[in-house]
Amino acid sequence: KKYIYSFDEGKKEMKSLLGGKGANLAEMSHIGLPVPPGFTITTEACLKYLEMGEELEDQIKEGIFDYIEELEEKQNKKFGDLEDPLLVSVRSGAVISMPGMMDTILNLGLNDKSVEGLAKKTSNPRFAYDSYRRLIQMFGNVVLGIPAYEFDNFLEDRKEKNGYDNDTELEVQDLKDIIEKFKNLIKKRKNIEFPQKPEEQLLMAVEAVFSSWNNSRARSYRNINDIPHDLGTAVNVQTMVFGNIGENSGTGVAFTRNPATGENKVFGEFLLNAQGEDVVAGIRTPKDISELKRLMPEVYEEFVELTETLEKHYKDMQDIEFTIQEGDLYVLQTRTGKRTADAAVNIAVDMEEEGLIDKETAILRVDPEDISQLLHPNFKKDELEKADMLAKGLAASPGAATGKVYFTSEDAVQAAEDGEDVILVRKETSPEDIEGMVKAEGILTSRGGMTSHAAVVARGMGKCCVAGVGDIRVDEDAKKFYVDDRVFSEGDYISLNGSLGEVYAGVIETTDAHLSDNFMMLMEWSDEYRQLGIYTNADTPKDAGVALDFGAEGIGLCRTEHMFFESGRIISVREMIVANTKKKRKKALDKLFPYQKDDFKEIFKVMEDKAVTIRLLDPPLHEFLPQNENDIKSLAKELSIPVESLKRTIEDLEEMNPMLGHRGCRLGISYPEIYKMQVKAIISAALEVNEEMGYDVQADIMIPLIGTEKELVILREQALEVAEELIDQASVDLSYTIGTMIEIPRAALLADDIAKHADFFSFGTNDLTQMTYGFSRDDAGKFINQYMDKEIFQKDPFATLDQKGVGKLVDMAVKLGRQTKKDLKIGICGEHGGEPSSIDFCHRVGLDYVSCSPYRVPIARLAAAQSAI
Ligand code: ADP
Ligand code: MG
Ligand code: MG
Secondary structure: OOOOOOOOOOOOOHHOOOOHHHHHHHHHHHHHOOOOOOEOOOHHHHHHHHHHOOOOOOHHHHHHHHHHHHHHHHOOOOOOOOEEEOOOOOOOOOOOOOOOOOOOOOOOOOOOOOHHHHHHHHHHHHHHHHHHHHHHHHHHHHHHOOOHHHHHHHHHHHHHHHHHOOOHOOOOOHHHHHHHHHHHHHHHHHHHOOOOOOHHHHHHHHHHHHHOOOHHHHHHHHHOOOOOOOOEEEEEEEEEEOOOOOOOOOOEEEOOOOOOOOOOEEEEEEEEOOOHHHHHOOOOOEEEEEHHHHHHHHHHHHHHHHHHHHHHHHOOOOEEEEEEOOOEEEEEEEEEEEOOOHHHHHHHHHHHHHOOOHHHHHHOOOHHHHHHHHHOOEOOOOHHHHEEEEEEEEEEOOOOEEEEEEEHHHHHHHHHHOOOHHHHHHHHOOOOHHHHHHOOEEEEEOOOOOOOOOHHHHHHOOEEEEEEEOOOOEEEOOOEEEEOOOEEOOEEEEEEEEOOOOEOOOOOOEEOOOOOHHHHHHHHHHHHHHOOOOEEEEEOOHHHHHHOOOOOOEEEEOHHHHOOOOOOOOOHHHHHHHHHHHHHHHHHHHHHHHHHHHHHHHHHHHHOOEEEEEOOOOOOOOHHHOOOOHHHHHHHOOOOHHHHHHHHHHHOOOOOHHOOOOOOOHHHHHHHHHHHHHHHHHHHHHHHHHHOOOOOOEEEEEEOOOOOOHHHHHHHHHHHHHHHHHHHOOOOOOOOEEEEEEHHHHHHHOOOOOOOOOOOOEOHHHHHHHHHHHHOOOOHHHHHHHHHHOOOOOOOOOOOOOOOOOOHHHHHHHHHHHHHOOOEEEEEEEEEHHHHHHHHHHHHHHEEEOOHHHHHHHHHHHHHHHHHH
């Protein structure tokens, strides 16, 4: 079996074998980019190693040295040579990139003797000893597991003692002393000498990377991100190039386009006379890539060309790592760059316009869930001008966030679960902080650059982040941070502007999002491809207006009960409920009628000739009555009825299981006059708007909670009677329909019968889910998390449609319904109508439309297009 591939042998399609890093290093070598030669030990070798109880097979060991020989020939240097040694890096590279999880060892192959040789050969002893101290430091940390700070302490001590600001000021003697200290540390901690044989260093390093696949940090990262545990990691062994030779060398990271905005301009940072992770580690403040243009114009030119080649080849924005060795440029890594939603949209649309990708690809490039951040508010301008700015840092990830500060991931999680808006404040974040970052509204760090953990992860999550705010001092132990002489403690409010990198004291109000031209373009393209209609759930003219602006094509659910709660009306609603005779009830309904009619008129006016699906009264009447003694007394007084009799009415209405009780169409059967009033209000409103505005209103009357054919027969008949009489009397035409919700499993099972009396179906998947599972939506919160922990549920079925069970009912009802009526219009109006994977299901089973909350309309448009492609 082949366990090792040189960069010349691999290609980008071989990710599962070579890992992401190895596959792309091979690919870049093929297309002629300056990649230092090397080879990849496969993920299969890793699995084999783990299977054998963490031991390398002889065949693999021998293979490694065969490939080292090949490198020796290519470089014309010998591994372990005392005068001019071949040095390599050992780099882990999993299939799915796991930032910071497994680490890299540089300058491998040096020892006490060859470091002298290297010093002589290069006439640059500082470079040689700097490389050696780095090797011992990384080896001690990554391979031997000694905490990094124990090494850092020696460096810091020496810098402080000599009054140096930067590592670059360390002189040869300093470095030699530090190397001694490092070696002693290793001896003290591990009771071994730092290995002097390069072969031994190499095998130990490879084994350490393989073993690190199973360390607890890696495991928990995989758990959080749903990455399987049996993939293994590859190891790359690569010839070293050196960014730490002097001021005409350096190292950096860059994106081929701006990952925050999408602007088509190289974006990145670098450090001169530096190596490896110096840039991301925040040791010195990196320079902006534009500086490189000034310092080394030719290298910069070549660099820009390289980014163009990469984009043309990969057809996507790339995130790259590079090193400059004495004026020569090398590329050490490329991968698809993480980006904000704003950038994702801009890059997708720009690349289509540049002819790099087609429209379908552009549509597929943007994660529908991500664009929700574009639809979300920003700080109000005038509020912002008055705001109390505390400090400025890097605009690491755009957006606006206001909340209370917490200083540990655990505290942040706890506070968020208690319903607080949380700002997580840390010196810097690490993978252990992921959970707190997920729960926070925004993230603030005092250290680190644009490529720090906090910045990269926040951008990935679409979360507001201000990083590297040097002017604040964070004391995580005391749970406080300081700005000048001001102190902020746990629970104090601050606000973050991630688009400008600004930190403010207190709460700042926000405004609605602004939608860019590119965003609109992507939405238009989505509309060209999608087959599903996109409706909205809206109960008010305002919500309907917002949804229309976002591209909604109709209202799929207008709940009438919300209108009942408004002041001035609730009293008539209550009067109607407590009425003990039909006459009294009618009197109360007559008072409600004009309100309902006006509400419907306003909504019809906004929607013009688009469909408006109105659901007749659904909740149990009990919900409208007061519960506490005082309220009951004052209501009795207001309605001039005895308190005792009102109490009795309330008691009579009380139910053990209201969600399965006297609600929905059952109310329409018991109190026909309620539904009749509502139908009258809908039809009169529609007729009046047609007459006043000349519109062709589409009123769709929706009867909830049907479980039997007969219920629908009765209620439809009743509604038709009211409607036809009104239309007969009117001077204008009206198109209206009467349909039903499918939300009781029995209705889904008998959908062919139900369809005989329905002009349309709308799946109420909230109720359908709770009734199919047999647990109440209002109580499921108590155990759903445990169900997720125990993996009984992968996802909360109220958020993501249970395609297997509930979906089977949906699919069946669609087929049965259309058996009866070939062109039966069918949609969905549960929460699931705005969730991408559920939308994909709706597309596949052939629904006509999905209906979702206004802010999710664009998400649904994009998701529906992706389903159709
Ligand atoms: P990570 O996955 O954490 O980014 P890498 O394997 O990419 O780890 O290594 C980190 C950094 O080490 C690289 O960005 C590069 O600067 C440096 N590096 C790795 N291999 C080499 C090499 N062969 N020559 C010079 N620098 C290297
Ligand atoms: Mg790393
Ligand atoms: Mg890297």
